Amino acid sequence: DQRAHGTRLHLLGVTRTEHLEEFYRLGVASFDSTSPLRQAFKDAHDNYYFNGQTYTAIRIPQVEGNTRLQQRIASGQISQNQARKLETACLQAMRLFDAGRRSLSKVIEVLLEYEDLYAHDVKRSHAKDYERTLTDAPWRQCACDICKHLKYHVIIFRGAERNRRRGFHNIWSLYHHMRGSGTGIPEFTVGQHAAGLKERACRTN
Template sequence: MKFFFPDSQDQIDPSFDFISEERSIYRVRQRDDHYAHEALRASPFDGLLVSKAIVDGLPGAAGKYTAPQRQRLYRVGVRDFFRLDERHDRRLETMGDCGAFTYVRDDVPPYTADEVVDFYEGCGFDLGISIDHVILGYDKTADTDASHPHRDGWQQRQQITLELAAEFRSRARARKARFTPVGVAQGWSPTSYAASVSALQKIGYSRVAMGGMVPLKTPDILACLEAVNVVRKSSTQLHLLGISRCENVEAFAANGVTSFDSTSAFRQSFKDDHDNYYALDRNYSALRVPQVDGNPKLKARIRAGQVSQAQAIKLERQCLQAVRRYDTGTVTIETVLELLREYDQLCDGRKDRTASYQQTLEAQLWRDCQCGLCESAGIEIALFRGSERNKRRGFHNLHVFRQRLARELEGTAA
């Protein structure tokens, strides 16, 4: 079971100073900043997924890459751009897709088959996913109810996806493309997903990506995979787009899934309200000490006269000092918790996270973790504060997620 990590140009700056919160004046982001596979002691994933929509953007809208980044990616290729061959523990694969959720509201996808082949070939991907059109809905009654309000639209999107898959594979073969084409199955029920996979196999695909499943509940995903497994050839490998759910890996594997991609572990470090910092058997809350000048809610309260800016700055500094002194054993946990509680109340005043913070401080995950970042950052990695700390914690989460996945796979093998 291979894990691909979707790229969104997330890197950390090794020169970042946690105390002064300044960077080296000589830093060049593309040259000096580190991706997760460079920052961690061992790569936490088997490959990278890069979307055309993120790199090239959409008609009338730029992607996340700057013009120089985009030009460099096309010039040197995906492997050199991400410095993938500088790691020697194993070869990391590369997969390209179109980023269908970015144009989900359009009537038709904005790319042609040749444009997508150009992207995959020009960047040197190992695997290239066909153009698809996401179906926004899941309802088994649409299989048989001709009056279902979304049935015609869903069927049209599925047909567009299959037609583009056929054209994409044909153009890739005609141009002798070096990447392996991957077809996309879209559906709204177990039956419709099975029909889509069956059609893709008839077109000639032996690698199929299951699209549009991100919003689905786990039982629905499993029901779809079980239906697909009935029509799936033994040589057909499935990829789950945007799905991780480590605890279900055994059931996924039993139904032909050999790979998946997800950003969940990384994004939880700064998006989740509680589960920000992974340990092998549970998640912990990060310690929220936002910058006074970088927190929109706090700045709004200061402008409204509800909070004194001087008091906020003083509390912010006291929290940082107390957390660091706790790590050296010169301040009690009670002192740290009281300051964090007071600053939390000042920032939003809605939640008391004291119990969660106490568990994090008592666990001291950063002391024993072998990811490589916890050792170098220390307790700073547990702070919910700015991208440099948050992304380091996100990279750490990927490291632990890899351990969880290995544990589940060992159980499957046993």
């Protein structure tokens, strides 16, 4: 079937936002999507949007909030004290790295040591993903209020509130990428449930 001349299409529930230019060519004038929000905390790799690219967030789970860690602690495979020390070491390493006082290799080393503790049964390492994220440090270049306020905290995969704020950054980033990429699509919206979260977007935890 062919659409009538001048017909404007709206897409509901878009998940492949990388195909925006093709959507526009096919007559899409607007769309809504929760993908930028959900990918911040649901995707295994594409958690942070910037300038048309995606980055993997740095995973530093809370000891008390990670099921795998709690199971290993309960079974006696690792000690809770050991897990907490590595969690703290990772957070400190990120803080020092952002201040220019810790090398990239040292940060990745401690992140992977902690990863081996909470995800020892996962074969794929995040080493290369983390190296790219930390080398590019996209949060330093982002102009959105969330990145300006949270700085490197926005890239840390940790806690529901922090992860949602990264999702709101993704929405902002996608919108501005659309406006500057020449797709011509003037509008997109996110799910209604996101609206109630915006007022909490700049609190840290």
